[in-house]
Amino acid sequence: MSTPAREMGRKDASFEREPARRVFASELRECRYQFKDGEDEKSPTFVLLPTGERCNRIFIVGTLTEKQRQGEQNIFYRGRVVDPTGTFFIMAGSYQPEAMQQLAKIETPAFVAVIGKPTLYRKDEASTPMVSVRVESINIVDKDTRDLWVLDTAERTLDRIEAFATGTGPDVLKAKEQYPTIDPVTFRKIAYEALAQIKI
Amino acid sequence: MDFSEAADRISRKFQKSGQTIDPKKIEGKLRRLIEEFSVQPSEAERSVINELAKEFNIPSMGTGGGSGSGGTGSSGTENKKIADAAPGEWVTIEGKIVALAAPASPAIAQGGIIADESGAIRFVAWAKANAPAMALGAWYRIESAVVDEFKGIASLKIHSGSTIKEIEEDRTLMPTTVPISELHPGIGSIRAKVVQEWDASHERMLQSGLLGDETGTIKFVIWKEPGKESLTPGSVYNIFYSQVDEYNGRLSLNLNTAMIMQEEGDIVVSGGEATVSGAIVHVAPGSGIIKRCPVEGCNRALSRQNYCPVHEIQPKFTYDLRIKGWLDDGEKTHSILLQRDVVESLTGISLDAAKEIAENNPLGMDEVFLQMRDKVLGRYITCHGREIENRVLVNKCERVAFESGKHTALLNRAGGAS
Ligand SMILES: [Zn+2]
Numbered sequence: 001m002s003t004p005a006r007e008m009g010r011k012d013a014s015f016e017r018e019p020a021r022r023v024f025a026s027e028l029r030e031c032r033y034q035f036k037d038g039e040d041e042k043s044p045t046f047v048l049l050p051t052g053e054r055c056n057r058i059f060i061v062g063t064l065t066e067k068q069r070q071g072e073q074n075i076f077y078r079g080r081v082v083d084p085t086g087t088f089f090i091m092a093g094s095y096q097p098e099a100m101q102q103l104a105k106i107e108t109p110a111f112v113a114v115i116g117k118p119t120l121y122r123k124d125e126a127s128t129p130m131v132s133v134r135v136e137s138i139n140i141v142d143k144d145t146r147d148l149w150v151l152d153t154a155e156r157t158l159d160r161i162e163a164f165a166t167g168t169g170p171d172v173l174k175a176k177e178q179y180p181t182i183d184p185v186t187f188r189k190i191a192y193e194a195l196a197q198i199k200i
Numbered sequence: 201m202d203f204s205e206a207a208d209r210i211s212r213k214f215q216k217s218g219q220t221i222d223p224k225k226i227e228g229k230l231r232r233l234i235e236e237f238s239v240q241p242s243e244a245e246r247s248v249i250n251e252l253a254k255e256f257n258i259p260s261m262g263t264g265g266g267s268g269s270g271g272t273g274s275s276g277t278e279n280k281k282i283a284d285a286a287p288g289e290w291v292t293i294e295g296k297i298v299a300l301a302a303p304a305s306p307a308i309a310q311g312g313i314i315a316d317e318s319g320a321i322r323f324v325a326w327a328k329a330n331a332p333a334m335a336l337g338a339w340y341r342i343e344s345a346v347v348d349e350f351k352g353i354a355s356l357k358i359h360s361g362s363t364i365k366e367i368e369e370d371r372t373l374m375p376t377t378v379p380i381s382e383l384h385p386g387i388g389s390i391r392a393k394v395v396q397e398w399d400a401s402h403e404r405m406l407q408s409g410l411l412g413d414e415t416g417t418i419k420f421v422i423w424k425e426p427g428k429e430s431l432t433p434g435s436v437y438n439i440f441y442s443q444v445d446e447y448n449g450r451l452s453l454n455l456n457t458a459m460i461m462q463e464e465g466d467i468v469v470s471g472g473e474a475t476v477s478g479a480i481v482h483v484a485p486g487s488g489i490i491k492r493c494p495v496e497g498c499n500r501a502l503s504r505q506n507y508c509p510v511h512e513i514q515p516k517f518t519y520d521l522r523i524k525g526w527l528d529d530g531e532k533t534h535s536i537l538l539q540r541d542v543v544e545s546l547t548g549i550s551l552d553a554a555k556e557i558a559e560n561n562p563l564g565m566d567e568v569f570l571q572m573r574d575k576v577l578g579r580y581i582t583c584h585g586r587e588i589e590n591r592v593l594v595n596k597c598e599r600v601a602f603e604s605g606k607h608t609a610l611l612n613r614a615g616g617a618s
Pocket of ligand 1: 493494495498499500508509510511512
């Protein structure tokens, strides 16, 4: 009893990790709304998808087509990962040295799996926000993994579209408010086209 | 000290006789008697009731002049079974001191656990109470202590109004265990099996892991203290008077106060067979090839310096393979632990091959980690094993294969009426 219970709890309570959402590039590109859940400095930040789901983390698989080393003092890497629907912009900096080393090693083009955090940023005040993905880890994978990801992502996207149509949850309502001009049904066509590109 | 509970009780009593008395007024009277005049709480309650009964002319409410022997039968404090002691009550209990702990602050003279055949409760004797020190293993009658509650855990507060008498007669106490599913914050006794042992997450931690019985599992921890020994995975123990803590709605056991006895026999631990599918989104440090303690029955993972948390430096370690990571299906993230044969089949790297790399590659064990990570990170797999507390102990796994049937079904679903 010499150790207070609270300390023990905090040290190794298995906290819920934010799941890595599956989203196609053409949907992620449309995100304009980002929010924090909670007042705490450490509260997670979420990007709201137009299909009405928050994501703090995403899992993407596509083709790394370009990568660039940038910065003088603070080196970081930028890259483009292409899926059947569009392009993800990824970056890895010194805040994630392991991810940066992995990205630095990969020769383009290559199929890659990326786990990362989507973030909105603006080039300047006047420009529209862009979404980039801060890489937590990146790894070379095979074409089978890419095809599995397209199935997985199409399925999750269709699930979200259906939930959106009938949903009354706070994130769905927020998406309707934040993206009044986007009809999520367009993402169904995109999912169809992505699936149709898989040749078997 | 909080007098509102007793004040409310007295107020309700008079309410029944049709007399409304402001509990604040009662509280004031109690406070004055106990704090200024050091009257025992039970006595204070009795005398306040008598005074008010006289004031409002309700003779039946009074308890008469005689101060009953030994405090029993007085209205404020009753002889209670420990299991029935509810927060806010003044109680008199008889129990055995089953654990003593170093006081956490100078305001506390003594702390520990007192038990009777119905259960056990933590106690704290305030320094100001000037109570006699109680001895481990001895029986005491504690009169007029207050049951307090902090974050859902009850404890017995021994203050200046309490009296402590040692019970001389020889009594035996056989602790009774409860199923894990019926534990609640406070003190608990169980019969359980050590089903998992986790790597220590804190240098002061001797051991942590999971205990299980037929009804469920619970996390446990033992902190390093002289005389503390760790439990053997797979063995069954009787654990008496463990501290049951609650954090974020989850219970865990702190075994440092507990009496632990190894038992014969086995327990079939509840824990569902699970199959989880998804992508590996994280391969944790500590994956790859590891060194284990060679001491019989230990098998703990050693640090880089071949250090076992229990058996110290062990240069004659044995090698093992494991992968710890996260499997994510887009909705939920599962913690997975792949054992050696699963790692071998998933990565295609055998223990011998890994040993070869660890001993000859300039990066050593790190090289094994990197090669294994590159083979599994971002891949879709299906894992079979036992899921306990959101952690899947994987005994079989395979890569997810592309199903053209699923592909066709999704094309139909996406292309359907739009
Ligand atoms: Zn050892």
